[in-house]
Amino acid sequence: MKKIALDAKTASSRVALLSTDQKNAALLTMAQSLTAAASKVLSANRLDVKDARKKNIPQAMIARLSLDVPKLAKIASSVESIAKLPDPVGRVLWERMRPNGLLIRKMSVPLGVILIIYESRPNVTADCMALCLKSGNCVLLKGGSEALRTNQALFEVLSGGAASAGVPKGAFQLVTTSDRAAVKSLLMMEDLIDVVIPRGGEGLIREVAKTSRIPVIKHYKGVCHVYVDEAADLAKAEKIVLNAKTQNPSVCNAMECLLVHERVAKKFLPVLARALAQKKVEIRGDAKTRQWVPGAKPASEKDWGTEFLDLVLAVRVVKDLEEALGHIARYGSRHSDAIVTENAEHAERFTGSVDSSAVFVNASTRFNDGGEFGMGAEMGISTDKLHARGPMGLEELTSYKYVVLGDGQVRA
């Protein structure tokens, strides 16, 4: 483990100085290598999938693990698309001439060495390698053991492509052991590794956050709310609620809880309930909700604050905006929350008060996404408040340093 981290650390100063052209050329070569070696990757993946079936791994996990020709083409095209994004390194964030003649430049620089710990999905291997290279970082990849052969094949093909395009050896490291103590030892190497990004279930992320001496950027869960205000346009509200709940219920920016102002509940809830029923959404409501939606199940205390990731929706009728804000503060996860209202003051009170990575007015929570925000590919969505919050794109994989140009200045 120590050698892997040390090799990455050693390579990091050279990777940081690769030019934009070098990095983009390497990314294109990596994408080509992947296309050329598709059969190698797919055979490795077949073995992983076969073993996963034997081990009775849940079907959803097997689906995430499985690759085919179109999925592999998508992975290659994602690597290619990262070549087209602007280089996040070397930006002048600000520049200031001081009265003493010192020119101070705040410049973006790579973070250094990034450790990614993730579960099953093999596309994460390729995405992380591409995003880290483009941002001038070295990366240690620790994928799930169920995807080991797939990740090994992807890693060999992609790092081979990168090496042939001049990327220093050591820029990419695959951690192949599944020994927990070995992985834990990596989390202690604060002198060699700059950041840890765990991607996967809440259990994995909490475990990493608890153990790590290295700073962690994390995303626990998305318990996203939509609040339908008394001043809502109810047609917009219905469209937004349906989209936020059903367009892709298994993702972190999908809505889990609907809050409805009591003045519009009578008019809004019965219509909405019919539309949700067509989409097979199960409603769990408080007493006031069930008054207007008789078929709804009663919501338990546990339903508030639960990330269902499924066609289940908790619904509560609130007496006003303040009660909605209180509910979100208590049960939300600081991820994405929306208000539907035509009242500008209410909208402002909501966006000012809700402490989440993205706060929406009259739009679906599903838009909290790097691509939708115009940032290009993303490493995930951070629910932390330090360093990166919300979608983590290439810029969020950089730090900065001050470059100060003088002519012999000394401090008085």
Added chain:
Amino acid sequence: MKKIALDAKTASSRVALLSTDQKNAALLTMAQSLTAAASKVLSANRLDVKDARKKNIPQAMIARLSLDVPKLAKIASSVESIAKLPDPVGRVLWERMRPNGLLIRKMSVPLGVILIIYESRPNVTADCMALCLKSGNCVLLKGGSEALRTNQALFEVLSGGAASAGVPKGAFQLVTTSDRAAVKSLLMMEDLIDVVIPRGGEGLIREVAKTSRIPVIKHYKGVCHVYVDEAADLAKAEKIVLNAKTQNPSVCNAMECLLVHERVAKKFLPVLARALAQKKVEIRGDAKTRQWVPGAKPASEKDWGTEFLDLVLAVRVVKDLEEALGHIARYGSRHSDAIVTENAEHAERFTGSVDSSAVFVNASTRFNDGGEFGMGAEMGISTDKLHARGPMGLEELTSYKYVVLGDGQVRA
């Protein structure tokens, strides 16, 4: 402990929404209260100093602990000056209209609740209260037990002033216990506290970083280098070395190690050694240095990478820029490093390669400071790469959120 943290968390949503005028008015009231209650603070301080003397606490620590009328006036004027700085909250960091009509604004927001753990110096109490209030944060203050009565008096006076100006109760909390287990329990409250900033010796900071579940922004130490290149203007080099070493040797941005290109060593070192001798600086040199400075002590391996914080300087002759870069990468602390050169390519190689919070060309390392960078007051200098690097001013005490304004948009 739990109640203190919960009170801060509860207050944080209201403190975050204070207007710039409210915050500035409160800061001015706080400064006035301090001036009015000077005798109360000074008597409390006298008791702390008396006890410290009894306990044979080192003289340097007693000096840091002791207050007098001019020092107190300086503390009040520092609080006042923070009222004059721009409000770091509510800035639009960027704004983007997406093709679907969504307006995305990245807005600066307070971090939330900040825990500061610090040693003796009572001015930290006032500075942190002022900086946290101005940045819309709530703060938990855990000062050193040797300054407890002073901190209590300062806290009562300042929080009384703030409360009379309308700052919500709970915005400031003083942790008065010196029970280590109680303080440790605070470091576990990741749901209530957003950031921990330890200020003090390396031991304290390592202990906090090791224990905390909450993200920590830290500064371990400053082992700052000046490299005098073969293309240096030697008059500038002498001036910079003298300033970086002797202007204030006890601070983190003072120089600890000088690297000299072998082609200029013969000419530069004897002249420099005479100037350093006048300032009573002890030189610890490698063999080549001692060739030109016969009076120098031999440097041991331990001297490279040591933060002397004293009139001691490690000196090494290197064969070229690359060897200097290698030395800094191995022994430096990522704080502040400088090159003296008239060669633009060498300067660029140095600023590109040295991985420190601030990298200087032809200027003293002593300029790595919030005030000198035009940022106003600072919370310290971070040697981390995540979130804040280098001087931590008001902007570094903020996070951001995305505020997205739509008109019924849903995701396709």
